[in-house]
Amino acid sequence: MIIGMLHHRKDPQKVVKSYAFAAVAKAEGAELLYFTPKAVDFSQNVIHGYVYVNGVWEKKDSPFPEVVYNAGSPEKLAKSHNIIAKLKELIPFTTYSIGNKMRVYQRLKLEGKFAQYLIPSEVIHSTRRFFDLFNTYRKVVFKPVNGRKGQGITYIEGVRDRYNIRSCEGNCVLSFEELRDLVAQKLRDESHLLQPYINCKTKSGISYDVRLHVQKDGAGKWLITAIYPRFAPEGSIVSNINSGGSTNYLIPFLKQEFGDEYFNIKRYLEHFSLQLAAHMDEVQQKYFNERIDELGIDAGLDDLGKIWVYEVNWRPGCPPTFYLELDVVRNMIKYAMYLARERKDMYNNITGGTSIGVKPFRREVYA
Structure with a gap:
């Protein structure tokens, strides 16, 4: 062959x-x-x-x-x-490509089955709309629709009449006028979307997410290649490895963060990853008559232990830490x-x- x-x-x-x-x-x-x-x-x-x-x-x-x-x-x-x-x-x-962040979000929201796990997202076309949503959430994530590897993500938090900004360019505090100008500049550069910030932090206060890496096997069935946490550098919310984030093995992390519940959390993540992959495969076939071979699902666990999907990647990388390349x-x-x-x-x-x-x-x- x-x-x-x-x-x-x-x-x-x-x-x-x-x-x-x-x-x-x-x-x-x-x-x-x-x-x-x-x-x-x-x-x-x-x-x-x-x-x-x-x-x-x-x-x-x-x-x-x-x-x-x-x-x-x-x-x-x-x-x-x-x-x-x-x-x-x-x-x-x-x-086959599954499309950018918003196209994936819109299809999953329309289909409904996994809509409850999606973080509310909206493409922003004006500073007016940005501030309408910001005043609702007060803590938001602002990122490029076509962004890759965690690049261009900005965290914005309102504290009285000032705005705390965290991004890969650094952290700062801006006035209303300065934030408005920053948002306007970003919108001129490329299309951006806004999401409410989901509080997903370790006991020590480090922001993290969980990468759920799934593939199809020799029988065309979904299997789990790896599940692992990714940690943001100090002072950042971006946990992507390419943006300075780090990682660890799943079970020691779950034991440290969730104690006796670690096994249930592990099974929860495994079940969710396979179910979402199968659903996305069905959706891809429905809309495009194509099948998906591999996905990298980035998810967070909030204070109540609920899974939130940050984004889904159709060509996920695999960190060499785990020797999983082969x-x-x-x-x-x-x-x-x-x-x-x-x-x-x-x-x-x-x-x-x-x-x-x-x-x-x-x-x-x-x-």
Whole structure:
């Protein structure tokens, strides 16, 4: 079986995770073909890609793979939209975008099943609307709609006629006029949303959230890859690892914070992560006829122990602290092989098993 790894970078040596994917694919009895959109030749049904052989990436002209793991930057791959769209008609892809924060929020709110776990969120279009909501909540989080890795998040708290500000740029106290100007500037730069602040802190007063990392396995079922707390640096509310946050193992953390209730909290988080992933998968299929392969759910526990969903990420990173890189890759490879087998079985059921692989799909579509 050939598993394609589609990326925007031409040289696989510049993509660190390509080595792990090639090694795990081989261990699972498959071959990884690394390629870019420009390497696809539809006239010959060939891809001019790379395979990893004896520690070296070698060029290889290969038949189309049975499945494609689309690993590159969506923004950079968008330049080759027509090629990728054509390829998707022929070959199953593993990974699909779930959209930005507000689109995910709106779909989940509309569906209703998990609406109670969503933090009220609204895209802000004016300083007037900002202050209308701020005066309701008094403690808010203001962040870019398309933000990534915790960047651009600002915490704002009203204290009498002053406003305490915390962000990655630093902490300060502003007057009403200064805050109004700051909000106006941020709105000019990019689209922002506002949420009430959820108090999720350790006993020692450190802000934290919990990353729920789930993937699909070789049977197309959701499994938990990892659940771990992430702690904000002192004086910050942003716990993202890329913004200076830190992490720890789940069970010691739960025992320290929740005592004898740690096991129930652990089961609560596990059950919630699998249920939300399954629901989001259903929603993605309903709206876009696509399936989700992996999610990183960022959640908080308030003073009453209720889960609140901060955001859902469709390409979660995995901190090296836990040595889970190969687990993540193994799950991805096994799921890719599952999709390929599913497509093969579907075709055999239609044709009576007279042919195998994706090549007949290409001839049928582009005859």
